[in-house]
Amino acid sequence: MAARVDLLNKKLKELEATSPDIEGAAVASSEGFIMASALPSGTDEELVAAMSALMVSTGERNTKELDRGELNEVYVRGSDGYLLMRGVGENAVLVTLARKDAKLGLVFLDMRRAADEIKDLV
Amino acid sequence: MAARVDLLNKKLKELEATSPDIEGAAVASSEGFIMASALPSGTDEELVAAMSALMVSTGERNTKELDRGELNEVYVRGSDGYLLMRGVGENAVLVTLARKDAKLGLVFLDMRRAADEIKDLV
Numbered sequence: 001m002a003a004r005v006d007l008l009n010k011k012l013k014e015l016e017a018t019s020p021d022i023e024g025a026a027v028a029s030s031e032g033f034i035m036a037s038a039l040p041s042g043t044d045e046e047l048v049a050a051m052s053a054l055m056v057s058t059g060e061r062n063t064k065e066l067d068r069g070e071l072n073e074v075y076v077r078g079s080d081g082y083l084l085m086r087g088v089g090e091n092a093v094l095v096t097l098a099r100k101d102a103k104l105g106l107v108f109l110d111m112r113r114a115a116d117e118i119k120d121l122v
Numbered sequence: 123m124a125a126r127v128d129l130l131n132k133k134l135k136e137l138e139a140t141s142p143d144i145e146g147a148a149v150a151s152s153e154g155f156i157m158a159s160a161l162p163s164g165t166d167e168e169l170v171a172a173m174s175a176l177m178v179s180t181g182e183r184n185t186k187e188l189d190r191g192e193l194n195e196v197y198v199r200g201s202d203g204y205l206l207m208r209g210v211g212e213n214a215v216l217v218t219l220a221r222k223d224a225k226l227g228l229v230f231l232d233m234r235r236a237a238d239e240i241k242d243l244v
């Protein structure tokens with residue numbers, strides 16, 4: 001049986017292959033530690049994991065306080081592209097990098113599917 | 123001359139009037155303190171200000187680390203609506219609540235204009 005980290009890395013690679021707008025992806029624990037990564041080389045993965053987990057947990061508190069229901073996604077738009085995050089069950093966060101001209105509807109759909117598959121691994 | 127807080131409140135009210143998809147708005151300092159608010163009554167404004175400033179500053183660090191350029195917007199999608207945030211100059215953050223079925227392109231445009239106007243007041 002493949003190690004769990006190998007299965008996670010495989011799922012991330014599949015996600016990148018499915019969605020050409022996705023340039024990188026990672027799974028972080030809710031505490032902000034990296035679990036698996038297919039991020040561009042040179043990225044500080046621990047920093048990205050910590051910040052993504054922080055954004056999702058803050059987003060969850062904020063949506064609750066402001067009666068926006070359950071958190072679905074957090075998106076950060078930069079001048080050169082997007083960071084997209086969503087919870088994976090209660091224990092983890094999926095973060096992806098998308099191109100500037102990404103079709104976000106499709107990317108979100110692929111992320112939702114990937115998160116559903118990853119949920120059983122974390 | 124009207125007090126600055128009155129001018130800020132006026133801008134927030136104008137933003138809500140321009141964009142019927144916006145249900146509430148506030149301006150927070152980058153440190154996370156409330157500067158002006160047109161949020162629904164009963165909202166913990168200090169909490170929202172603190173969390174919004176945290177999300178924008180974390181988003182800024184994350185976009186920088188991941189080569190996404192300058193931060194434009196942070197968006198949080200909940201099952202019952204959106205929270206939308208953007209920086210106002212370097213000292214403040216504009217946060218709005220939008221309906222579940224909001225036309226986000228228009229809301230972002232109105233927010234960008236409002237942020238430009240508010241920038242001179244903060």
